[in-house]
Amino acid sequence: MSNSLKIRTGLVLGCIVLALVSLGPTLFGDDLPDWWGEAFDPIHLGLDLQGGMHLVLGVEVDKAVESRLDTIVDQTEILLREKDVIFKRVDRSSGERIVITVYDDEAAEQVDAMMAEDFPSLEAMTLTAEGGYIQKNYRLSDSEIEAVREYAVRQALETLRNRVDQFGVSEPTLQRQANNRILIQLPGIKDPQRAIALLGKTARLEFKMVMEDVNPQDAVAGNLPPGGQLLYERRVDPRSGAVSENPLVVEDKTSLTCDLLSDAQVRIDNRFNDAYVAIDFNSVGAKRFDQITAANVGRRMAIVLDDTVYSAPVIRERISGGSAQISGSFTEQEATDLAIILRAGSLPAPVVILENRTVGPSLGQDSINQGILSVLIGGLLVVVAMLIYYKLSGLVANFVLVLNLVFIMAMLSIFGATLTLPGIAGIVLTVGMAVDANVLIFERIREETRLGRTARAALEAGFEKAKLTIIDANITTLIAALVLFQFGTGPVKGFAVTLSVGIISSLFTAIIVSRLIFDLYLSRSKADRLSI
Numbered sequence: 157m158s159n160s161l162k163i164r165t166g167l168v169l170g171c172i173v174l175a176l177v178s179l180g181p182t183l184f185g186d187d188l189p190d191w192w193g194e195a196f197d198p199i200h201l202g203l204d205l206q207g208g209m210h211l212v213l214g215v216e217v218d219k220a221v222e223s224r225l226d227t228i229v230d231q232t233e234i235l236l237r238e239k240d241v242i243f244k245r246v247d248r249s250s251g252e253r254i255v256i257t258v259y260d261d262e263a264a265e266q267v268d269a270m271m272a273e274d275f276p277s278l279e280a281m282t283l284t285a286e287g288g289y290i291q292k293n294y295r296l297s298d299s300e301i302e303a304v305r306e307y308a309v310r311q312a313l314e315t316l317r318n319r320v321d322q323f324g325v326s327e328p329t330l331q332r333q334a335n336n337r338i339l340i341q342l343p344g345i346k347d348p349q350r351a352i353a354l355l356g357k358t359a360r361l362e363f364k365m366v367m368e369d370v371n372p373q374d375a376v377a378g379n380l381p382p383g384g385q386l387l388y389e390r391r392v393d394p395r396s397g398a399v400s401e402n403p404l405v406v407e408d409k410t411s412l413t414c415d416l417l418s419d420a421q422v423r424i425d426n427r428f429n430d431a432y433v434a435i436d437f438n439s440v441g442a443k444r445f446d447q448i449t450a451a452n453v454g455r456r457m458a459i460v461l462d463d464t465v466y467s468a469p470v471i472r473e474r475i476s477g478g479s480a481q482i483s484g485s486f487t488e489q490e491a492t493d494l495a496i497i498l499r500a501g502s503l504p505a506p507v508v509i510l511e512n513r514t515v516g517p518s519l520g521q522d523s524i525n526q527g528i529l530s531v532l533i534g535g536l537l538v539v540v541a542m543l544i545y546y547k548l549s550g551l552v553a554n555f556v557l558v559l560n561l562v563f564i565m566a567m568l569s570i571f572g573a574t575l576t577l578p579g580i581a582g583i584v585l586t587v588g589m590a591v592d593a594n595v596l597i598f599e600r601i602r603e604e605t606r607l608g609r610t611a612r613a614a615l616e617a618g619f620e621k622a623k624l625t626i627i628d629a630n631i632t633t634l635i636a637a638l639v640l641f642q643f644g645t646g647p648v649k650g651f652a653v654t655l656s657v658g659i660i661s662s663l664f665t666a667i668i669v670s671r672l673i674f675d676l677y678l679s680r681s682k683a684d685r686l687s688i
Contacts, residue, residue: 161672161675161676161679164668164671164672164675165672165676167668168668168669168672171563171664172559172562174566175562175563175565175566176562176566177192177196178196178566178569178570179199179562179565179566179569180192180196181193181196181197181198181569182198182199182565182569185198196569196570197569197572198569199565199568199569199575200343200572200573200574200575201343201344201524201574201575201576202341202343202574202575202576202577202579202650203329203341203342203343203515203576204515204576204577205343205524205527205575205576205577206343206344207343207344207514207515208341208342208343208344208345208514208515209340209341209342209345209348209351209352209512209513209514209515210339210340210341210511210512210513210514210515211339211340211341211342211352211355211509211511211512211513212333212337212338212339212340212509212510212511212512213312213316213337213338213340213355213356213507213508213509213510214335214336214337214338214507214508214509214510215308215309215312215336215337215338215503215505215506215507216505216506216507216508217304217305217308217309217336217505218305218505219505219506220304220305220307220308220504220505221252221296221301221304221305222248223504223505224296224304225248225252225253225254225296226248228254228275228278229246229247229248229254230409230410231274232246232254232256232271232275233246235270235274236256236267236270239266239270241258241263241266241267241270242258242259242263243256243257243258243259243263243267244257244258244259244289245257249293251295252295252296252301253281253293253294253295254278254293254294254295255291255292255293255294256271256291256292256294257289257290257291257292258289258290258292259289259290260290261290263290264283264290264292267292268280268292271292271294275294277296277297277299277300278294278295278296278297278300279294279295279296279297280292280293280294281293281294281295305336307504308336308504308505309332309336309338310332311503311504312338312503312504312505312507313330313332313338315501315502315503315504316330316338316340316355316503316507317330318499318501319354319355319496319497320340320342320355325342325343325344325345325351328340328341328342328343329341337510338507340355343574348514350489350493352509352512353493354493354496354497355507356507356508356509357462357497357503360413360414360461360462360502360503361413361414361417361459361460361461361482361498361502362410362411362412362413362414362460362461363410363411363412363413363445363448363457363458363459363460364385364406364407364408364409364410364411364457364458364460365406365407365411365452365455365456365457365458366404366405366406366407366455366456366457366458366468367381367384367405367406367407368455368456370384370405372386372402372403372404372405373403375403375405376403380405381405383407383408383409384405384406384407384408385405385406385407385408386403386404386405387403387404387405387406387458387460387463387464387465388401388402388403388404388464388465389401389402389403389404389458389464389465389466389467389468390464390465390466404458404465404468406458406460406465411444411448411457412437412441412444412445412448413502414498414501414502415501415502416437416438416440416441416444417435417436417437417438417441417498418436418437418438418441419435419436419499420433420434420435420436420494420495420498420499421433421434421495422434422488422491422492422495423481424488425483430483430486431486431487431488431490431491431492432481432482432483432486432491433481433482433483433486433491433494433495433498434479434480434481435479435480435481435482435498436478436479437478437479437480438478439478441478442476442477442478445475445478445480446474446475446476446478449471449473449474449475450474452471453471453472453473453474454470454471455470455471456468456469456470456471457469457471459480459482461482461494466482466483467482467483482494527577527580527581528580530580530584531561531580531583531584531587534584534587534588535557535561535587538554538557538587538588538591539554539557542554542557542591542594546598546688547687547688548686548687548688549598549601549686549687549688552594552670552673552674553591553594553598553670555673556590556594556665556666556669556670556673557587557590557591557665559665559669560586560587560590560658560661560662560665561583561587563661563664563665564583564586564654564657564658564661567657567660567661568653568654568657571657573653573654573657574650574653575650575654576647576650576651576653577647577650578647578648578650578651579650579651579653579654580654581651582650582651582652582653582654582655582658583654583658585655585658586654586655586658586659586661586662589630589633589658589659589662590658590661590662590665590666593622593626593630593662593663593666593667594666594670596622596625596626597618597619597622597626597666597670598618598688599622600617600618600619600621600622601614601615601617601618601619601686601688602618602688603618604617604618605685605686605688611678611685611686612678614686615671615674615675615678615686619667619671623667626663626666626667627663627667630659630662630663633655633659634656634659634660637652637655637656637659638652638656640652640655641653641656674686
């Protein structure tokens, strides 16, 4: 045996061994040693094969614009005080507007200069007068509104991806769609309701000071003081588990938000064995929290999540460490989910569930069975046809075909790709393409044999003449498959994955493995003609 033949034999055997080893976790699951499962993942199945959730969420981008205006209102109040501008109030109004009420023309000019310098994205509107006061109106520019909406969708997509990653779903799909929509597919999800709660929660955490001098019952009756907001405090009876809500009036102005958080972790209270969420602020948040607690010792601070008060502790002393805790008689899972949401960040705008479909695992199993059946029937017909038409050479083609399927599944495992129902269709197509390469080679060998060439000469000429044609045909198909993978979504991408790895595998098996089998046969046989 020549050195070239030995090297090619070692290469092919090494690939076969690697393929079989990588398929071990898929075929035998937990029966293998731990190191084996850590080295190779089982083949991941898509939503259509193993069941799971299909969600389409709509991002309420107009809420993001309102939130942006609220932020500008807060910043404007701070700047006016820093620059000693006398003003009555700053309000957000309809039509993406901010209204600054001042007492005289001099203050109005100061406001104009400040807004032009610090908020160039705001457009000055006509000046109005009401009740002896001067009202300066500013509106967000159309380009700024569009930028805020675009950012809201992009940030929502990233936030949802972070939540899904921490939720522990294997091979999720998150894609942006038209009309401010986001597609989410969660294969193999075991608790759909928990997933919906985790993804749909805006999770805007705010710290607001409680208005102690206001009777909450008056606010419930409709007598809400200016600058106040009526919220409800969530309380859980530790013995019965019953949840009650008590009215609470807090300042409308937000003292601190979760944008300044750096971490959130679940902790267990050693005294009462209750779960709570410990939060840490970043450097800016820690400084701001220090200032707020120092200025409000003796007052209650409400910890508000999505307009629900979870606790309202009294500030006993200045808190300088930049840490706080959220308690509310949580179960450990509720605390874990809240920590996940806070770590992933709040959504820049609320999302609504527009479409919710759950694919059951039994339906997925039916799809798998039908897909396997289609591959077996197609493969069996090809095997029979090759044996009848090409005799013993057809047996070589059939062996290479089986090996090609093994290599495809192995590459899906090694690269961590996901097998979907369209992916099975790609495998069926690859079976036909793999046989097509052998047909080209065998027909070339037949032509050379008819010309009176020896078996060795006909074999070499047949492979050499067919090789370029096979490579050209497969490379062009591979380019098309890669384009589908890059720009396609959902089923198209699943089809492109198996088609791409199938083309690579069929090139290797047709040109390298088939040639090796014939060379090994001729090196040990004195045959003058091939059974073809």
